[in-house]
Amino acid sequence: MSYTIRPEALPHPARPAAPRWPNGFADRLTAPLASFREVVSVLQHGGFRTNIGDADQIPVYRSGLPRPAGTEALITWVGHATYVLQVGGLTVLTDPVWARKIPGIRPRLTPPGVAWSDLPHVDAVVISHNHFDHLDAPTIRRLPKDTAIFVPARLAAWFARRGFRNVAELDWWESARLGEVAFTFVPSHHWSRRTIWDTCKTLWGGWVLTAGNRRIYFAGDSGYGHRFKEIGIRYPDIDVALMPVGAYEPRWFMKNFHVDPDQAVQACLDVGARRMAAMHWGTFVLSGERLLAPIEETRQAWAERGLDPADLWDLAIGETRMLS
Template identity: 35%
Template sequence: MLVVILSLIGILIIAYLLFVNFYPSFGGDISKERQKEYEKSRNYKDGKFVNQKDVPKDLSFGETVKLAYAFFTTKVPNGRPKQNLEVEKLDSLEVADYKGGSRLIWYGHSAFLLQMDEKNILIDPMFGEVAAPHPLLGENRFNREMPLAIEQLPKIDAVLISHDHYDHLDYKSIIKLKDKVEIFYVPLGVGVHLEKWGIKKKSVVELDWWQEVNYKGLQFVCTPAQHFSGRKFGGNQTTLWSSWVIISATDRLYFSGDSGYGNHFKEIGKKYGPFDFAMMECGQYNTRWPDIHMFPEETAQAGLDVSAKIVMPIHWGAFKLALHSWTDPIERVTQKADELGLQLVAPQIGEVISLNKLDQRVTDKWW
């Protein structure tokens, strides 16, 4: 019996290693040469990137299995919409020819198309069906259709990526996008995945926290977040995670990426605020991981911390990645924002968000 058990364990380990090494969605590995480069970063210690606070706690294999078991076996009331969410469809010609003021189109979760200064920018373009390395390892997203399919998108000037988790960096989406995109801006290390997927190194710019870059009149700033990274066992914290500041001649935007609540929000607000519009993480939280995702009440407070005039809750409305109901994030953050006097917008997926018309905009509770 012991021989049989050990043999089964050995087969599973071999199957996992083959899967990880030959299935492309896992991405690349950080070379020793890259590690030496990253040692120059204040956020890199002992071969891994770190947060300002000593979080998150590294889980043992047993704790990881226990957490996974709880996620896949716990029945969550209203964990998903009863039917696929409807989205507002976009006209591909209108999008391609657009030359007006800054505007955003939400694709659900944390994915956006930003049109600013006659440039097309994608933020965390996760357009895939499942936030996992393989379709059998996750649930389908809540919206079957997209506002505009990747194939219908115009030329993309720049892509901003916050970190390498599957719900933000999707292999199939990148493969479809790569010939449309001029340049990718990513935190340190994330470029290794893009290069593994056939994107030329010259088309990828890796940035550390607080590093700034100018792109055709726009300023992008890689700013801190309190999170972690990794696409497979043994790869956690080998790439950096971030938020992003986007500045044009007329508008200032903040994109939080994934982050627990921390002092970095006030730092960013003090240095680059006030922001006309902030996209703030609000969803996929749990008391088991309070330091790497914000609870909705913290999201509202973080919006004030970064000095945002208007906040849009993101990281909800597309995937079931935690054990709360799918509407819990928006209901709780709305209540807290009302208490704090914070202005929120919560557009439907695909709805155009024009930054110069936000004061006149009233959003129905579509959820």
Template identity: 35%
Template structure:
């Protein structure tokens, strides 16, 4: 049984203020959540009409399968990071191979014939990856992809580090080693420390289960590397607290897409500039942009997240990877 410990956090979090009437809520200090405004209907209509339209040049930021496999094999002995699209990373720390928010399917949807479709194919499939631990930030379809999770090799022996309320979903998929964490709780598996941290977001896989399971960001530390994985989040004051309590970080994986229009999504998705501010607050040396260029969930132009994130300015070193690309962490 994996031991779960509470971090020494300010008194307010010891009282679990994000637990409210059987549901969860984001921490204070974020933007207004405008998803229930009249503007949301316009966004949904626009995505229904054009959300799966092809994007000129989109394949240029995705490696072909042979190249992706070659880079993965070449980094076997290194601390390395492979981006597989959206918030899905294959992270090697020490001798551990960690998969975050697995999404390698064709659609981010409960339906395989409808809903947001990948604009570029996944160059690697789950069968190509040996996985020691899965980290799951929340249950949205572009993060918790059940068809991908169902095909993980030896899944009954793969530990899952996730948030409160998701145990039953993993059991249904055949997993047996599930650790649920609340914010500011930590555990250690095979020499790697995993700490669940707050995020500004929401959860749900249907119209009837809104916010009944928790969402989180994570600190992952092992092999001499400390990594922050944001999962999916807006920007707010809590990241300064996270940086003070758990920083600094060698690398932070931060979301840079799915932010427009701001009057709708500012409360739950950071803009590229806010992702940089998040990295500063976390005291991260290097940032890697994620949660963009994979499926179209909002209305900003396809390449805009990358261009704004990489625009000259102060702050941590920034990089955007190609889907399927593997980099040694030391070279990021």
């Protein structure tokens, strides 16, 4: 199913459309969620404790945001799962988090790679799911209310309550268009929860952005599984996959919903992407691996497969690459 999103044409949020979603999406889970006992066990055994002594070695390159010339497409890593995508004449933010602190964890280790004041007009935002490290209310409040927002099923109401007037709410494999860019919501192996009462009430996934002959895949959060190959079959010729590589230890606890670096590289191959850009590391402490392990192990997994080093975009926070 496809939609066109135009600020002047959408209904007022006070007049919601008839519901077309189920009450929840637990049936979309690939694996059961962790039990309360398992959560207590991992906390008791220090599974999320990470020594942050290496934080000063996380590369940060904060020199402003370059602007594309002509039809160039630029990709800039802000930190965690936040990218600035300048493609198809639009500026798009992925899972924007500029906050210094999110609930439940220590403050961010590194500053956002792009200052908020350096951003051009933001045309669109894509949200992968509603976890606090991907949907940050203080950052969202900084956006104009007519910003085009693309969200998973049953998440539009969260934005409507905050006054946003231009929200496209999609199921897996559905698409919307803004200007020259098509936004397609695709599956992932993950889950959703914002409070203790709303587990899996909203959907989760990734996004494929297509602008002319350019295609970018933003994976959001995901464990490893069959859906990556499905995405590659439906959307061939992906230029770059923005893949999470961190938050994977302890493995027995994280494996169903977060890829490890080796799996991230394999997932990139599964979707058929020409390049991989790493994310979801070096910003927040969410798990038990060493701070630098995600990018070190990603480089190792890439090299072990004999892949071209130039096609692994192991970006510094704030670094920009151009899609040729």
